[in-house]
Amino acid sequence: MSSYAFRKFKNRLFFCLGIVAVVVALVPLGSIIIEVVVKGAPELSIGFLTEAPGVVGQSAGGIGPAIQGSLILIGLTSAIGIPIGILSGIYLAEFGNNIYGTLMRMFSDVLTEFPSIVVGVTIFLAFVLYVGHFSPLAGAFALSFILIPIVSRTTEESMKLVPNSIREASLALGVRRWRTTISVVLTAAKAGLITGALLAVARIAGETAPLIMTVLGNSYFFQGFNEPIDALPLRIWRDALQPYPAFIAQGWGAALVLILIVLTINVGVRIASRGRRGFR
Amino acid sequence: MQKGDDRSVTFQSGSEKVRTVGLNAWFGTKQALKGITASFQANMVTAIIGPSGCGKSTFVRCLNRMHELTPNSRVTGDVLLDAENIYAPKVDPVLIRRRVGMVFQKPNPFPTMTIYDNVAAGLKLTGMKKGKNLDEVVERCLRQVSLWDEVKDDLKKPGTSISGGQQQRLCIARAIAMEPEVILMDEPCSALDPIATAKIEQLMVQLQEKYTVIVVTHNMQQAARVADSTAFFYLGELIEYGPTTQIFENPKEQLTEQYITGKMG
Secondary structure, eight states, X not given: OOHHHHHHHHHHHHHHHHHHHHHHHHHHHHHHHHHHHHHHGXXXXXXXXXXXXXXXXXXXXXXXXXXXXXXHHHHHHHHHHHHHHHHHHHHHHHHXXXXXXXXXXXXXXXXXXXXXXXXXXXXXXXXXXHHTSOOHHHHHHHHHHHHHHHHHHHHHHHHHHSXXXXXXXXXXXXXXXXXXIIIIIIHHTHHHHHHHHHHHHHHHHTOOHHHHTTTBOOSSSOOOTTSOBOOHHHHHHHHHHOSOHHHHHHHHHHHHHHHHHHXXXXXXXXXXXXXXXXXX | OOTTOOOSTTTOOSOEXXXXXEEEEEETTEEXXXXXXXXXETTOXXXXXXXXXXXXXXXXXXXXXXXXXXXXXXXXXXXXXXXEETTSTTOOHHHHHHHEEEXXXXXXXXXXXXXXXXXXXXXHHTTTTTTOOHHXXXXXXXXXXXXXXXXXXXXXXXXXXXXXXXXXXXXXXXXXXXXXXXXXXXXXXXXXXXXXXXHHHHHHHHHTTTXXXXXXXSOHHHHHHXXXXXXXXXXXXXXXXXXXXXXXXXXXXXXXXXXXXXXXX
């Protein structure tokens, strides 16, 4: 076989291997989605989405409290974590070229990789035991531990993508440094910041382990900030462990709802930032 | 040829706007400027020429205290603006930059702002817009850079939606909206086509009525076209500085002559 024919063969071979690899990587994702849709779709109904779980063993009731709880937790976590994450990212991007910045980045990277069960246990020991009860706030704190490093990283990367020429243009006009950062750089990086924050929210929407020991779970709707609340990942987990087929079916429905929420955020973010001018 | 010679006194008369005395600048341990002493007269256009890496850009960036924004940079020596040292300890560099404007090599209008907002950006972001009619300022500045007729119906369009030459004129309008006293231009036409370049060169000559203009250029023909005086830099030193016609037709230093005639490098 001539050298050129051999190279063509190698090219085709690796191209095919690449396609095989992509298929292998996508098969688990595809099979999970298909399984969840097939098992969970029959459960979907208005009642399912809005009612509290029914009596044990019966098929009535739904996951209303879980959806409400997840929304409350997402809201609280975002309110706590997004401002901190963004401010930290701005600091790291604009003023973080020193030892403190390096340390912050290191801690941030470590936190991102932290086992989320450890985060949950930590908040349990530090907060739940201290105040004496489970609460949405504890769950929000735990989820913030995961959200903040992600938002900080994506914010920093988005700010760094803004060309230095823009900063220089502003500073050369005699605009103060802080004003330049806020009015010129931040507005230019806005799209990236929003995308990063939304993707981080999608990530924490599905976290279960931090919630186990901080919000506990609940079969009732929101009772107050001093009581446990439910959340979709918790509901899925608890339903899956029940011996009653009705509850297991509800677990599938809850899984479908959760996947739909996460997929909507992810796909929505990508569609919204497609074709956008700027630095994203 | 001695370092520290004030090469400008012999040929310039009239009021002095900017003077550097023994200006040195470093990037880390590398010295980029060595003892530059020069005087720039008000309402004149001075061109700074020299081969790449000779310190031209560093020099002008020292005149508005932008050089110190580079990490690990250092400046010693004095730069006098109207006989006051801008590097004196208590001087606020931000206030200096409002008096000494700068236009960069690659046009850099603010991408998230409209054309109108770009021109007004300096005034808005420094809080200097009080008591000013922004509409009037924007129109005046755009007229002065000959951009008004081209964009007057598109003021709400993004600053980046116009051509490169128009963007550079927009950046000049943005700079003069701050009513500076000196305008520094760092190779403003490098990224532009010849027609856009010609428009900006015309503008440079017009600007000297109200401002002191210092232009860095690697294009010697441009220096010959727009500048009253020309300074030649080489490897961080000011080699020769005099009236443009003298520099190009009758240079005193051998290095200058080699550069002008293309024998260098």
